[in-house]
Amino acid sequence: MTDDDGILNKVRPHGFTPEEVRDFEIAIDRINRVIAVYSAQYHERRDDPVAVTLLRAEISRWVRMQESLSPGDQERVAAIRREGEAIIREARGRSAPWHPGESRRRPLGDDIPSELAARPPLARSSLEAHLYMDLHPCACGETRFDRASVVEELPGGDLARRYTGRCPSCGAEREFVFSLPQEPQDLETGEIRYGDAEPSELLDAGEWLWVADSYARLVPPQPHRLPEPDRRRARTLLASAAAAIDEVLKLIPPGDDRVPQGAVRSRVGAPVYLREPGRFRAPRLIAVRDAYQSALRLFG
Structure with missing residues (x-):
């Protein structure tokens, strides 16, 4: 038995077998990739109102799938995995260039069109924002990119910071948008803190x-x-x-x-x-x- 199998066996007393955990992780990955596919298509076809409406509905459907999926739903996990893999294969076979967005479970950062969210997620500090971007690599797997940023005003007067850059490995454009806190953090010299007393909106x-x-x-x-x-x-x-x-x-x-x-x-x-x-x-x-x-x- 491998070390990984030994770790996975620890989930048995909690109702999930190692195989169920693996299948769940694969299904979540396929959901993330499908969201990236549809998000890229949304941005490519945003001048087509019919396509935009259909893609919005599909993105929302796959986000809801991810939010409701459990390792115990084995039939549903398998069905979602099959459907996701078919969509991904079709996207890879398209003749037009495809620059996928990012893989994430929530409508955050650059994988979900901003029109689908009431506001960008809050980054309580630049440290939290950069950590979030580090944890969400490009579809090619690269985590690094030179991050230029600008502050923008949102509808209603709140402020947001937009990070943009090009993936050094595949050339895809990266973009993340975060709301800014009303008041900046007051940190002592050398202190490390990701945010105030409120819980994070970016990381679970x-x-x-x-x-x-x-x-x-x-x-x-x-x-x-x-x-x-x-x-x-x-x-x-x-x-x-x-x-x-x-x-x-x-x-x-x-x-x-x-x-x-x-x-x-x-x-x-x-x-x-x-x-x-x-x-x-x-x-x-x-x-x-x-x-x-x-x-x-x-x-x-």
Whole structure:
């Protein structure tokens, strides 16, 4: 048995087999790709009112699919996977150039036409905005792109920031739009915080825990004994991990002691939750966050 199989076996007591988890992840990926296909077609044909109406309806239908899909719905998971793969094959066979949008489960950033959302999602800080873009690569898999940004006024007077750039690998145009907070964050020098007391609109709890784990794994043993430049980098990594755990805690509904499974459906976050749901209980999250903060105190 592989290490991956060992991890996946942990979901058995929670009602899902490793095969169900894998099939669910594949179906979510196909949904994301279909949304990208239809979004690209929407932008190509936005002068055709009939096509725009039909594509809006299809985008909305696939977003609703993703929001309601569960690993336990095996027949539906299989049907969605088959339908999605047929749409993707057809898009790849088109003679006209196709520049797919991004793969995401929510109508955020550049994969869903802005007309389908009441307003762009809120990025509480530039740190959160860049983290979100890092987590949502181009359809070719590339995460990097040179990000130029401008501030725009939205209908109603609120402000938004638009990030644009070209993928260095495939040349696709990347674009993300985020609402700006009414008041900027007041941070102390060197402090890392992704947002204020309100929960994130950009990342779900599974994504935040994945981010925390990724940063924490990069911190070497006994970091307080490292040379000063390495110590600073290790401190930033550990502070970023602690801040990400704080973001998970903000997503626990009032009166509950854990993140509900239905609130974690992203491509990155859902597998994290399914593999070990107990990690999303408040006491365990607080213990991990406090451990990170205690380690930070060793840096002085």
